[in-house]
Every structure is written in C-alpha cells, then in structure tokens.
Amino acid sequence: MAMLSKVSxxxxxxxxxxxxxxxxxxxxxxxxxxxxxxPVLYLVQRALQGExxxxxxxxxxxxxxxxxxxxxxxxxxxxxxxxxIGISLAWSLYNVKLAAPNLLRALVVLPMAxxxxxxxxxxxxLGVLPEGFIGAVAVLTLSTTPYVTLAAMAALHRIxxxxxxxxxxxxxxxxxxxxxxTLPQMRNAIASGVLLVxxxxxxxxxxxxxxxxxxxxxxxxxxxxxxFDRSTAAxxxxxxxxxxxxxxxxxxxxxxxxxxxxxxxxxxxxxxxxDSVKSQxxxxxxxxxxxLTSLAIPISVLGYRFISRSxxxxxxxxxxxxxxxxxxxxxxxxxxxxxxxxIAILSIRSSLLGRLAERxxxxxxxxxxxxxGLSLVAFGSDIPWAYQTLGLLAFAYSIxxxxxxxxxxxxxxxxxxxxxxxxAATLGQTxxxxxxxxxxxxxxxxxxxxxxxxxxSAMKExxxxxxxxxxxxxxxxxxxxxxxxxxxFSEAAPYALLLVAIAAVPTFLLSRPDKDAERxxxx
Amino acid sequence: MPRKLxxxxxxxxxxxxxxxxxxxxxxQGEDQSLVIYSGRTxxxxxxxxxxxxxxxxxxxxxxxxxxxxLAAQILEEGENSPADLFISQDAGALGAVADAGLLxxxxxxxxxRVEPRYRATNGDWVSLTGRVRIFAYAxxxxxxxxxxxxxxxAPSWRGRLGIAPTNASFQAFVTAMIQLRGEAxxxxxxxxxxxxxxxxxxxxxxxxxxxxxxxIDGGLVNHYYIFEVSEELNxxxxxxxxxxxxxxxxxxxxxxxxxxxxxxxKKDLASNLITYLLSPSxxxxxxxxxxxxSIVDPTLKPVGLVALDQVGAPEVNLAQLSDMQRTQNLxxxxxxx
Numbered sequence: 001m002a003m004l005s006k007v008s009x010x011x012x013x014x015x016x017x018x019x020x021x022x023x024x025x026x027x028x029x030x031x032x033x034x035x036x037x038x039p040v041l042y043l044v045q046r047a048l049q050g051e052x053x054x055x056x057x058x059x060x061x062x063x064x065x066x067x068x069x070x071x072x073x074x075x076x077x078x079x080x081x082x083x084x085i086g087i088s089l090a091w092s093l094y095n096v097k098l099a100a101p102n103l104l105r106a107l108v109v110l111p112m113a114x115x116x117x118x119x120x121x122x123x124x125x126l127g128v129l130p131e132g133f134i135g136a137v138a139v140l141t142l143s144t145t146p147y148v149t150l151a152a153m154a155a156l157h158r159i160x161x162x163x164x165x166x167x168x169x170x171x172x173x174x175x176x177x178x179x180x181x182t183l184p185q186m187r188n189a190i191a192s193g194v195l196l197v198x199x200x201x202x203x204x205x206x207x208x209x210x211x212x213x214x215x216x217x218x219x220x221x222x223x224x225x226x227x228f229d230r231s232t233a234a235x236x237x238x239x240x241x242x243x244x245x246x247x248x249x250x251x252x253x254x255x256x257x258x259x260x261x262x263x264x265x266x267x268x269x270x271x272x273x274x275d276s277v278k279s280q281x282x283x284x285x286x287x288x289x290x291x292l293t294s295l296a297i298p299i300s301v302l303g304y305r306f307i308s309r310s311x312x313x314x315x316x317x318x319x320x321x322x323x324x325x326x327x328x329x330x331x332x333x334x335x336x337x338x339x340x341x342x343i344a345i346l347s348i349r350s351s352l353l354g355r356l357a358e359r360x361x362x363x364x365x366x367x368x369x370x371x372x373g374l375s376l377v378a379f380g381s382d383i384p385w386a387y388q389t390l391g392l393l394a395f396a397y398s399i400x401x402x403x404x405x406x407x408x409x410x411x412x413x414x415x416x417x418x419x420x421x422x423x424a425a426t427l428g429q430t431x432x433x434x435x436x437x438x439x440x441x442x443x444x445x446x447x448x449x450x451x452x453x454x455x456x457s458a459m460k461e462x463x464x465x466x467x468x469x470x471x472x473x474x475x476x477x478x479x480x481x482x483x484x485x486x487x488x489f490s491e492a493a494p495y496a497l498l499l500v501a502i503a504a505v506p507t508f509l510l511s512r513p514d515k516d517a518e519r520x521x522x523x
Numbered sequence: 524m525p526r527k528l529x530x531x532x533x534x535x536x537x538x539x540x541x542x543x544x545x546x547x548x549x550x551q552g553e554d555q556s557l558v559i560y561s562g563r564t565x566x567x568x569x570x571x572x573x574x575x576x577x578x579x580x581x582x583x584x585x586x587x588x589x590x591x592x593l594a595a596q597i598l599e600e601g602e603n604s605p606a607d608l609f610i611s612q613d614a615g616a617l618g619a620v621a622d623a624g625l626l627x628x629x630x631x632x633x634x635x636r637v638e639p640r641y642r643a644t645n646g647d648w649v650s651l652t653g654r655v656r657i658f659a660y661a662x663x664x665x666x667x668x669x670x671x672x673x674x675x676x677a678p679s680w681r682g683r684l685g686i687a688p689t690n691a692s693f694q695a696f697v698t699a700m701i702q703l704r705g706e707a708x709x710x711x712x713x714x715x716x717x718x719x720x721x722x723x724x725x726x727x728x729x730x731x732x733x734x735x736x737x738x739i740d741g742g743l744v745n746h747y748y749i750f751e752v753s754e755e756l757n758x759x760x761x762x763x764x765x766x767x768x769x770x771x772x773x774x775x776x777x778x779x780x781x782x783x784x785x786x787x788x789k790k791d792l793a794s795n796l797i798t799y800l801l802s803p804s805x806x807x808x809x810x811x812x813x814x815x816x817s818i819v820d821p822t823l824k825p826v827g828l829v830a831l832d833q834v835g836a837p838e839v840n841l842a843q844l845s846d847m848q849r850t851q852n853l854x855x856x857x858x859x860x
Contacts (some may be wrong), residue, residue: 023644061855063855063860070575174694209725210725212689212723212724212725222689222851222860223851224591224592224595225589225591225592225594225595226689226691226694226847226850226851227590227618227847227848227850228591228594228595228598228845228847228848229601229848229850230595230598230620310757334531337531338531370592370595373596374596374599377596377599377600377602378599381599381600381601381603381605382603383606384603387603387605388605436528466588466589466592467588467592467596471558471584471585471586472584472585472586472607482564482565482566482587485564485589488566488755489755490755492776
C-alpha cells in the first residue's frame with residue numbers, strides 16, 4: 001500500500017511554496033491574527049484585574065475541576081461518536097447502492113442548518129430526551145455529525161478508485177480495504193472534521209444551558225450574569241482557551257504532511273457499489289435513524305408549534321429579519337474570507353507565522369459568543385462611530401468563525417496541482433497574477449465551501465449578535481430569542497423554521513460533491 | 524486589477540459604508556430621542572413606549588435584551604455606553620450597574636413616588652413593578668402547604684420540590700436570606716434542601732410546567748409564572764400560588780427598576796420617561812398586561828392575588844441584592860451550581 005501511495009503522490013504547487021513570503025501577506029496575516037486575538041487580550045486584561053488570591057481559589061477549586069472534566073468528557077464522547085456516525089454515513093454513500101443518493105447526501109448534512117438551541121429545545125419539548133450529560137451528548141452529536149460527514153465525503157471523493165481495485169485484487173475484503181487503504185487517506189480530513197466538532201462543542205452554550213450541563217461555557221455565563229464578576233469569568237474563559245489549544249495541537253500533530261493523492265493513470269469509470277441486501281439494509285437503517293433523529297423530528301416539532309399558533313404571522317417582521325440576517329451574515333463571510341486567505345497561503349508555505357496564525361484563529365473559535373461579544377463591546381465602545389454598527393457585527397462574525405474556513409481554504413489551495421501555476425510562471429506571469437488567475441479559480445470550490453460555512457454559522461449566532469447589533473436591528477436568531485425569552489415558543493416557530501429554510505441553502509451547496517476536483521484529478 | 528480583487532474591495536467598501544448603518548442614536552443633534560437598554564422584553568413594554576412617543580414626540584431607540592446580559596454589557600461599555608436609561612427586570616442587575624457608579628441621581632419628585640425600600644438608598648434608581656417570590660404547587664397533590672421555607676426541609680418534601688439555582692430570582696432569594704439570616708444559616712438551609720433531593724431546572728417556567736405535568740408537586744418561583752405558562756399552553760393549568768407566612772424570606776418582593784445613565788446628555792428627557800412609566804395609567808397597564816404588581820400604587824394587583832402590602836414581604840434592602848458573588852460561591856459550595 002505504501003508503494004501505491006508513493007506512485008500516486010504528486011508534488012504540491014511549488015509557486016506557493018518555499019519562497020520568501022511577500023510582505024503584504026505577512027502584514028495581512030499579522031493583522032488577522034491581532035484581530036482574532038482581541039478577545040484573548042480582553043480576557044487577559046480582565047483576569048489581571050482580579051486579585052491573585054481569588055484567582056488561585058477559582059483555578060484550583062474542585063468545582064472548576066468538575067467543570068473541566070465535564071467539558072473534556074463531553075468533547076471526547078461527542079467527537080468519537082460523531083466521527084463514527086459521520087464516517088459510516090459518508091462511506092455508505094460512496095460504497096453502497098442506495099436509493100436517491102443525492103437526496104440522502106443533502107439530508108444528512110442539513111442538520112447543520114438548525115441552531116443548537118432550537119435543536120435542543122425541540123427534543124426537550126418531546127419529553128423523551130435523557131437529562132443532563134447524556135442528553136447533551138445525544139443532541140450535540142446529532143448536530144455536529146455533518147461536519148465529519150462533509151469532511152469524510154470530500155476525502156472519499158479524492159481517493160483514487162484504482163487503489164481500491166488493486167486492494168481487492170490482492171484479496172482484501174471490504175473491511176480490510178477500509179482499514180488499510182481508505183481510512184489512512186481520510187485521516188487528515190477526518191481530523192479536521194473532528195476538530196471542528198470539538199471546537200463547536202467547547203463553544204456551545206445553547207444545548208448545555210437548556211440541559212443543565214456544567215461545561216465551561218455555562219460556568220462562564222453564570223458568572224457574567226450572576227455575580228457580574230468579569231475577572232472570574234475571564235479566568236474561566238482563559239482556561240477554556242487552554243483546553244482548546246490542547247485540542248488543536250492534538251489535531252495538528254495527527255495531521256500528516258498534506259499530499260495530493262492522485263494517480264497518474266486515471267481510470268474514469270463507474271465505481272462498483274455494494275448492492276447486497278444486507279449492506280443496503282444496514283446502510284438504509286443508519287441513514288434512516290440519523291435523518292429521523294437529527295432532522296425529521298426537530299422540524300416536525302417546529303412545524304407543530306407553528307401550526308398551533310394563535311396569532312397571525314407578522315410577515316413584514318419575518319421578511320425584515322430574514323433580509324437582515326442574510327445581509328450581515330454574507331458580509332461577515334466575505335470578511336472572514338479576507339482574513340482567512342493570507343493565513344491559508346502562509347500555512348501552505350509552512351511558514352512559522354502561517355502555522356501560528358492558523359492555530360491562533362482556531363483557539364478563539366472555542367470561546368463562547370458571550371466572550372467574543374463582550375470583548376468587542378469593551379474595545380468597540382471606545383470607537384463610537386463603529387460601535388453597534390452593522391460593520392462591527394459582521395466583523396465579529398468573521399472573528400468568531402474564520403477558524404471554520406481556514407482549514408477548508410488551506411486544503412483547497414494545497415490541492416491545486418503544481419503543473420498549472422508552473423506553466424503560467426514559464427509564460428511570464430507575475431506571482432500575484434498567477435494566484436488570482438490560476439490558483440484561486442482552481443481552488444474556488446473549496447474556498448467557496450469555507451465561506452459558506454462561515455455564512456451558515458453567522459446566521460445562527462446569537463449571544464454576540466444580541467450585544468453588538470445596531471439597536472433595533474433584528475436577525476432571525478434574535479427574533480427567536482425575543483420570543484423564547486418570554487416563553488412564547490410557538491411564536492418563535494416561524495422564525496426558527498425560516499432560519500432553517502434559509503440556512504438549508506448554503507448547507508445544501510456544501511453537501512454537493514466537488515465536481516471541479518473530480519475533473520482536475522482525471523486530467 | 525484582477526476581477527476578484529475588485530470584487531473584494533467592493534465588498535470592503537460596502538462593509539465600510541455599513542458603519543453608517545448604525546443606531547440612529549449616533550447622530551446626536553437636536554432631534555429628541557433616547558436610547559434605552561431594556562431588560563424588560565418588547566412584548567411587555569413596547570406599546571407603552573409607542574404611546575410615550577405619540578404623546579411627547581420623543582423618539583425611543585430601545586435595545587431589548589436579558590437584564591443581566593445588558594448589565595454586563597453596560598459594565599463593559601462604561602462611560603462610553605450609548606444608553607440613556609437602563610430598565611432592568613431585577614434589582615440585582617440594576618444594583619450591579621449602580622455599584623459601578625454608572626447611574627445618575629434621580630430627581631426628588633421621582634424618588635418620592637415610591638417607598639424608600641423600593642428605591643436605591645443613594646437615589647440612583649427607582650422601582651417600576653414588583654415581582655413576588657411564591658410557592659407554586661399542585662392543589663390536588665399538596666395537602667399541607669409550607670408556612671415557612673424551612674418547612675421545605677421536612678422529609679415529606681423529599682423529591683417533590685423544584686428549584687432553579689441558575690435563575691437570577693432564585694439567587695436574589697438566597698441573597699436576601701443571607702441578608703436576613705447570615706451566611707452560616709443560609710448554608711445550613713441550602714444543604715438541607717440539597718439533602719431533600721430537589722429537582723433542578725434552568726427556568727422558572729419549566730418548574731411550573733413540571734408541576735402541571737406531575738413531575739414535582741411544588742416549586743419556588745415568581746408569582747406571574749402561572750399566568751405565563753397558562754397563556755403559552757393555552758389552557759388552565761393545575762398550579763396555584765401560595766404565599767409563605769408574613770415576613771418569611773420566601774415572600775421576597777423583587778422589583779424591576781430603572782435608572783438614568785450618568786453620561787447621558789438627555790437627562791431631562793429621561794426623567795420624563797421615568798415619570799411616564801410611574802404614572803397611574805402605565806402602572807395599570809403593567810398589572811393588567813403582565814400580571815405584575817405595581818410599586819407606586821399598592822392597590823393595583825394581579826387577578827386572584829392579594830395586594831402587595833398584604834403579601835407579607837420580608838424586610839430586605841433591595842439594593843444589596845446585587846451582591847451575588849457571595850451567593851454564587853455559596854451555591855457552588857453546596858453543589859447547587
């Protein structure tokens with residue numbers, strides 16, 4: 001197997017590698033890093049304002065240890081189960097003959113469109129959710145599996161089918177092929193999917209608050225809104241940052257050096273899918289159960305609440321909230337793209353700054369929205385013309401979610417085959433022209449996917465939005481909150497349904513296979 | 524220049540122009556407007572604000588949010604806060620902002636509308652409405668109602684009680700108990716409750732729903748939740764309110780209140796609004812629409828409940844309810860948080 005991968009390995013794009021990085025790139029990456037680390041700066045400031053004696057007590061008391069253990073166990077369990085389910089779903093899609101595979105592919109990714117607080121509430125209202133920790137594991141696993149599914153699907157798509165053929169010719173059965181050929185090549189993608197899941201769980205507040213699970217985010221919230229003790233909250237937040245740094249470095253060490261895997265002898269033929277009754281039944285069951293629990297049931301609950309409403313629909317308000325949501329989320333996504341590109345480029349070049357910057361942005365994404373919100377309030381309120389403006393809110397989104405796109409964009413840029421930019425170079429094009437005219441268009445699907453991910457996350461965001469939006473500016477998420485805060489869950493249903501419907505669009509786009517990559521690989 | 528670069532710059536320019544799409548309060552000027560941070564939700568106050576604007580022509584830019592979250596935000600904004608007024612649903616959040624020195628002294632006319640115990644001792648905030656802690660229970664399953672909160676420590680209540688330790692009102696109640704009985708006694712009571720196997724909920728409404736559903740038989744919540752839950756579920760519920768004996772800490776009256784921000788440049792306009800909110804018509808609407816108690820007029824009361832002066836509230840300094848840190852540490856110590 002090792003020989004096979006050597007044969008199929010091609011050199012990554014060398015115009016992106018081993019050159020002195022242009023100063024503007026370095027500056028841009030530094031700028032991004034400093035923006036994204038603003039919350040950490042805020043936290044350090046606040047933490048230092050407390051007394052050392054109190055700080056010591058907080059860090060070392062048993063309650064904090066409990067919170068740490070709860071958080072870490074939650075992350076580990078959710079990541080592990082989501083990985084298993086995600087890989088199973090993706091593998092089945094590719095290797096088992098199923099009815100309506102395109103529809104299934106879209107449906108298993110669609111749960112990403114449902115915010116975790118809505119998801120949790122829907123399940124809670126049915127009364128069948130186990131309480132506390134187990135309930136949180138269930139809910140968070142169902143919500144975050146799509147991150148792994150997407151990554152696994154992309155990875156499976158890139159695996160050379162000729163390797164599978166050779167493996168089977170050599171006598172390996174399905175499981176052995178999976179274990180020795182497929183999974184090792186999926187490792188990087190799965191690792192980044194699992195990383196996204198872990199960071200999501202670390203930063204989640206909606207599910208754990210409704211279920212009463214004592215994670216760091218809940219402890220931080222209770223401190224901010226209970227005792228208003230910002231230095232204690234800052235210390236807890238910094239501990240969360242430390243945990244996320246550990247998680248991130250684990251992913252980074254797991255990551256092998258990025259290689260482009262494609263065969264020089266491409267056989268473009270229909271892949272044989274398993275069509276035995278047993279495999280089809282098993283696969284269909286897995287899909288059925290997952291789609292039922294993560295999509296059908298929550299949406300039905302929302303639908304039921306919607307129908308049983310007594311008040312008429314406020315159409316203008318719904319429309320306004322939708323437009324606002326789309327507007328500010330898309331600007332946030334574009335800003336995130338601007339922030340992510342320099343880091344992604346530098347990261348491919350294996351520059352120290354690139355690596356640091358990438359981890360830096362990841363670290364911040366584990367912080368709950370209330371921390372990002374308050375940090376931007378602290379800095380933003382010093383700049384009256386920018387404070388509580390649409391621009392600042394979009395900027396907050398870009399900081400919050402740039403981590404979700406950096407990995408995808410980096411991988412997309414790295415997969416551009418070396419030959420094309422090199423040809424352009426021999427034709428006398430400048431490096432920046434090569435980047436814009438050759439590399440970026442080829443990497444476009446992945447870059448767009450990363451940006452869509454940010455767009456999707458921004459649409460669902462709540463705590464930072466509540467704090468930073470212009471007064472009177474409502475997004476779908478804030479309207480949901482307006483109603484649930486006064487227990488009008490039925491009133492919240494139209495907004496929730498509309499949010500899911502709109503979020504389904506980028507989610508659907510994300511689920512589609514990477515057609516351009518397919519073409520590129522068979523060149 | 525490459526097309527994509529132009530597109531990105533265009534996006535940036537758009538974003539930059541959107542910094543002008545900020546709250547109207549940023550254009551200071553001669554137009555009469557106020558910025559309000561309101562912990563009181565839109566549903567329960569927006570119509571009063573609209574009527575105020577109609578009567579006086581003063582525009583109101585209202586930022587709705589959770590009282591504690593808004594207080595945390597105001598504390599971060601400090602003197603740069605764009606808010607002119609802060610309306611809080613509980614005294615704790617208001618007190619936290621007051622303790623940071625961010626509220627201005629109110630005029631004597633406003634302060635004298637309420638009794639001294641319903642306003643800040645140094646006069647920087649005043650109460651609007653009252654919310655009473657009560658004991659909610661299922662009338663068909665509870666034969667012996669508790670006279671004091673200590674009765675809930677009895678073995679007969681094992682596993683039948685619901686509380687919401689993360690909730691601000693519950694924490695206010697514990698803070699009041701610390702004020703009245705001291706920390707050691709309060710810790711004893713809390714440990715007694717924990718030993719009696721209570722069910723913990725995130726929200727007061729969930730407690731009332733649980734009583735109705737038969738999961739628990741009683742809970743410590745605020746008085747208006749039985750009305751709220753009944754409205755949301757669109758039917759009668761099997762839950763009633765019960766007051767503890769007179770003076771018991773279980774009858775704590777918590778208040779929603781308002782203060783004027785020190786850095787506000789429109790203090791006169793802000794005072795007008797406060798006067799309006801304390802007026803008889805506004806107070807009547809609070810009682811009728813939200814089922815709260817009026818602080819200004821003790822005769823106004825929600826349907827089916829006794830008047831405020833007959834509730835038998837404990838003598839507690841509301842301003843000190845902002846000292847939640849001790850309460851939180853205590854709750855953590857006994858394992859409720």
